[in-house]
Amino acid sequence: MSMTKIAFAGALGCAVLAGSALAQQALPIPPLQHAVPSDGLNAAQMRGQDVFRTTCEHCHGPGRGMPGTSSLAVKYQDTAPAIPALIEERTDLTPELVEFFVRNGSGAMAPYRKTEVSDDQLADLAAYLSRPRP
Amino acid sequence: MAGAAATPPGVSEAVFADALNRFAGVVGAENVYSEEEDVALYRDAYSPLWDEREEKLASAAVAPASAEEVQAVARIANELRIPLYPVSTGRNLGYGGSAPVLSGSVVLDLKRMNRILDISERDATVLVEPGVSYFDLYRHIVDNGLKLWIDCPDPGWGSVIGNAMDRGGGVTTGAYRDHFGSHCGMEVVLADGDIIRTGMGAMPGANTWQQNRYGYGPWVDGIFSQSNYGIVTKMGFWLMPAPDAYLSGTIAAHRHQDVIPLIDVMNRLENIGAFTGYPQVGSPVLFQAGAGAAPEELEAQARASGQPVWTCRLQFYGGRKVNEAQWEYCQEQFAAAIPGATFQRGEEYDLPLTPEQAEALGTEKVSFGIPNLGRFSIGARSEFNDMPTSGHVWFSPILPRTGEGLLAAQKVLFEAAEQLKPYNLSVLPMPFANWQRTFIFLINFPIYRDKDANRQTREAFRKLVKICAENGLGEYRTAPAFMNDVGDTYSFNDHALRRFHERLKDAVDPNGILSAGRYGVWPRHLRT
Ligand SMILES: Cc1cc2nc3c(=O)[nH]c(=O)nc-3n(C[C@H](O)[C@H](O)[C@H](O)COP(=O)(O)OP(=O)(O)OC[C@H]3O[C@@H](n4cnc5c(N)ncnc54)[C@H](O)[C@@H]3O)c2cc1C
Numbered sequence: 001m002s003m004t005k006i007a008f009a010g011a012l013g014c015a016v017l018a019g020s021a022l023a024q025q026a027l028p029i030p031p032l033q034h035a036v037p038s039d040g041l042n043a044a045q046m047r048g049q050d051v052f053r054t055t056c057e058h059c060h061g062p063g064r065g066m067p068g069t070s071s072l073a074v075k076y077q078d079t080a081p082a083i084p085a086l087i088e089e090r091t092d093l094t095p096e097l098v099e100f101f102v103r104n105g106s107g108a109m110a111p112y113r114k115t116e117v118s119d120d121q122l123a124d125l126a127a128y129l130s131r132p133r134p
Numbered sequence: 135m136a137g138a139a140a141t142p143p144g145v146s147e148a149v150f151a152d153a154l155n156r157f158a159g160v161v162g163a164e165n166v167y168s169e170e171e172d173v174a175l176y177r178d179a180y181s182p183l184w185d186e187r188e189e190k191l192a193s194a195a196v197a198p199a200s201a202e203e204v205q206a207v208a209r210i211a212n213e214l215r216i217p218l219y220p221v222s223t224g225r226n227l228g229y230g231g232s233a234p235v236l237s238g239s240v241v242l243d244l245k246r247m248n249r250i251l252d253i254s255e256r257d258a259t260v261l262v263e264p265g266v267s268y269f270d271l272y273r274h275i276v277d278n279g280l281k282l283w284i285d286c287p288d289p290g291w292g293s294v295i296g297n298a299m300d301r302g303g304g305v306t307t308g309a310y311r312d313h314f315g316s317h318c319g320m321e322v323v324l325a326d327g328d329i330i331r332t333g334m335g336a337m338p339g340a341n342t343w344q345q346n347r348y349g350y351g352p353w354v355d356g357i358f359s360q361s362n363y364g365i366v367t368k369m370g371f372w373l374m375p376a377p378d379a380y381l382s383g384t385i386a387a388h389r390h391q392d393v394i395p396l397i398d399v400m401n402r403l404e405n406i407g408a409f410t411g412y413p414q415v416g417s418p419v420l421f422q423a424g425a426g427a428a429p430e431e432l433e434a435q436a437r438a439s440g441q442p443v444w445t446c447r448l449q450f451y452g453g454r455k456v457n458e459a460q461w462e463y464c465q466e467q468f469a470a471a472i473p474g475a476t477f478q479r480g481e482e483y484d485l486p487l488t489p490e491q492a493e494a495l496g497t498e499k500v501s502f503g504i505p506n507l508g509r510f511s512i513g514a515r516s517e518f519n520d521m522p523t524s525g526h527v528w529f530s531p532i533l534p535r536t537g538e539g540l541l542a543a544q545k546v547l548f549e550a551a552e553q554l555k556p557y558n559l560s561v562l563p564m565p566f567a568n569w570q571r572t573f574i575f576l577i578n579f580p581i582y583r584d585k586d587a588n589r590q591t592r593e594a595f596r597k598l599v600k601i602c603a604e605n606g607l608g609e610y611r612t613a614p615a616f617m618n619d620v621g622d623t624y625s626f627n628d629h630a631l632r633r634f635h636e637r638l639k640d641a642v643d644p645n646g647i648l649s650a651g652r653y654g655v656w657p658r659h660l661r662t
Pocket residue numbers: 220221222223224225226227228229230231232244264286287288289291292293294295296297299300301302303304364365366367509510512649652
């Protein structure tokens with residue numbers, strides 16, 4: 001097995017496994033790549049990123065078989081200025097907008113109940129997706 | 135329209151307020167949801183009744199954290215006659231989401247009960263609580279380096295228990311694809327708050343609860359699936375030991391009539407264990423020629439395009455040499471039964487997959503027991519679809535696993551589509567082999583936030599239920615809007631089975647508080 005490092009979205013945080021640990025692992029962990037690294041995030045944004053990785057990334061991540069990303073690529077294909085298909089890379093999302101979509105859904109995306117994404121988690125998620133960019 | 139019902143039917147505001155207070159005493163006020171905006175989150179986002187008077191709405195939701203809390207909630211509900219509707223992860227999209235069947239029910243949301251209580255690599259078993267999703271279980275297995283596979287449905291966010299309770303299916307090996315069939319042992323809270331364990335779980339001190347399904351005496355597990363007789367708080371499952379290698383191969387048959395031996399050989403080979411994965415029967419030309427094309431047309435089209443009329447893709451899990459030998463044997467068997475059959479070797483992997491290999495699989499990850507959500511591309515916005523749906527309802531009839539049965543059932547659906555032309559149904563039914571001895575069709579009816587369109591969809595759906603039943607094709611599962619309709623079609627001896635279900639219901643839940651109406655089984659006070 002190669003020595004490549006793979007990113008690993010844990011329920012409690014994220015870790016990086018090196019080749020030796022990988023060898024013991026029975027099963028792989030897609031997605032291989034997250035769109036946004038954790039560097040420079042504050043605590044709330046970091047928690048929000050964790051929620052994103054466990055809850056949203058299965059549809060809004062990079063890579064194959066991502067209905068959120070592929071739908072939004074089409075929705076915004078002709079927009080100027082360009083809006084990225086990856087919601088983590090967007091700079092136009094406000095906390096209110098994120099909260100609206102998570103509690104109301106959109107098309108194939110069903111809303112999340114509070115037992116799935118609590119109000120506190122949603123505040124973190126909103127902080128992450130609307131974080132100011134340099 | 136409001137997204138929540140005010141009170142359960144026949145329950146006064148005062149009694150309801152008392153019930154909610156007492157529920158809060160059990161689970162904590164923060165785990166009782168009665169504000170309209172919170173309760174509205176329990177609406178079925180894919181409801182074919184969205185915003186109509188008949189839409190199935192909860193009146194409140196309660197989220198316990200343990201079996202003891204479930205018992206306490208059931209006792210209160212039973213005393214005050216409050217209808218409860220348990221869900222595990224409540225992601226039953228396409229078959230009802232997290233909404234109750236009876237409007238005004240209080241959803242008992244078990245999502246917070248999310249512990250993996252016991253998992254054994256050696257026995258290849260797991261015991262889980264209802265809130266454990268396929269993602270959670272997969273993650274746990276990976277984090278602990280266990281050499282176990284799960285069998286997941288296309289949507290990875292569902293509950294291992296919830297999916298099994300609705301008798302869902304997956305796509306690995308036969309014994310595991312039937313999710314209810316692969317369970318072993320249950321813990322169930324009854325309507326009066328009593329709690330039972332089934333199989334070996336009934337014997338204190340036995341350590342074989344997840345190994346022997348039956349224990350002693352009448353086996354009752356089945357009556358809790360697709361029903362409303364109890365609230366499952368724990369359930370065991372058999373898991374597949376992680377195989378060392380994977381291989382796939384496709385058989386191509388070039389004459390229309392070949393479908394008969396193709397499926398016969400496929401069945402025999404699966405039932406003797408000569409291939410171990412999920413078999414997929416397809417027809418590339420049927421998709422191009424469209425519904426109802428005659429056999430000669432299909433063959434002509436196949437010749438012109440250089441494609442087969444039928445394909446059958448087999449998958450093998452095991453060791454490299456075993457897979458190789460099995461594929462060789464399967465080819466011999468098909469070649470002997472189908473003149474001119476051709477063979478194409480497919481993907482081949484040493485397992486476990488590398489993350490790169492897994493990533494490249496997209497939605498096919500499920501064939502390797504890796505949960506994902508890729509299938510939600512159905513109806514979503516794309517280059518070809520600028521009108522994304524608000525989900526869909528599945529129409530999923532059971533049909534014989536034979537070539538004749540398949541052709542006959544396809545004919546029924548093609549003719550139904552013709553007869554129901556004003557509804558603009560597009561049916562191109564291909565068979566799915568999730569369950570080992572039958573096929574099912576999976577036809578999705580798109581849902582929009584458009585009452586007229588949804589009304590038409592419901593009409594067409596109901597007509598199709600009838601037409602199919604007249605031809606012996608019955609749904610394996612359905613959304614709450616259609617549960618009575620489908621229930622009506624299982625009518626042998628003047629609905630004797632339903633009458634028996636009702637007798638059971640009256641015996642185990644005399645006040646009729648649990649999941650009233652689920653699968654067409656109503657408590658006495660709500661029967662018409
Ligand atoms: C795009 C798409 C693809 C799909 N593909 C598949 C597929 O491949 N295979 C498949 O099986 N399904 C599939 N489905 C249907 C469905 O989404 C899944 O079956 C899903 O797992 C069900 O939701 P859940 O697991 O959250 O179950 P829940 O919603 O928690 O439970 C389903 C029902 O079972 C009963 N129930 C659940 N838990 C309990 C309990 N503890 N006690 C008593 N009763 C209980 C309740 O009546 C509940 O409404 C698909 C749906 C969509 C939209």
